[in-house]
Amino acid sequence: MWHKKARHCPLCAAELVTHAVGGRVRVRCVACAFVLYENPASAAAGVVFNPAGEILLVRRAIEPYRDHWALPAGYQEIDETPQETVVREIREEAGIVATVLGLLDYFFVADDPRKPANVAVFLCRTSEVDGARPGGEEVAAGFFPLDALPDPIGFDNYPRILSKLGARERYPDSAWDLLRDLLP
Secondary structure (H helix, E strand, O other), X not given: OHHHHOOEOOOOOOXXXXXXXXXXXXXXXXXXXXXXXXXXEEEEEEXXXXXXXXXXXXXXXXXXXXXXXXXXXXXXXXXOOHHHXXXXXXXXXXXXXXXXXXXXXXXXXXXXXXXXXXXXXXEEEOOOOOOOOOOOOEEEEEEXXXXXXXXXXXXXXXXXXXXXXXXXXXXXXXHHHHHHHHOO
């Protein structure tokens, strides 16, 4: 991570030092008081179902989790909404056109070796029954019944998301559902 090695302010080129800022030790400039905040990346993943009720998975050709199956996912670009990110990633990684139905889950991944990230997981659908094809960073792509998922599955995709779908376990209610119980 480049900011861990930064020694000079990107605004005025003065020295960067560690100093208490906002109750935390942070890197800041000695001259202009610029603070170099460490922020997680934003990413999006798609739980894509076809008309047969099968789920789309891609087999990764790169680390982390090379040769593992995973949900199509990736980092958000500066000019994209999270929904646009997931649609792009699904198209890039599996050649599938998908429609976002809604937000399924949102969580923080602290242990990714590349960088920590906030991940928005979207429920999606496609009219494709087959025809998934791997992108440049995948070796395979395909649709699978929830009771016959391939092995191994990478990241936290299985314990955090796929196992709940396969067991028909219900995701927690949204805040909107809970709001009904709070209002008279």
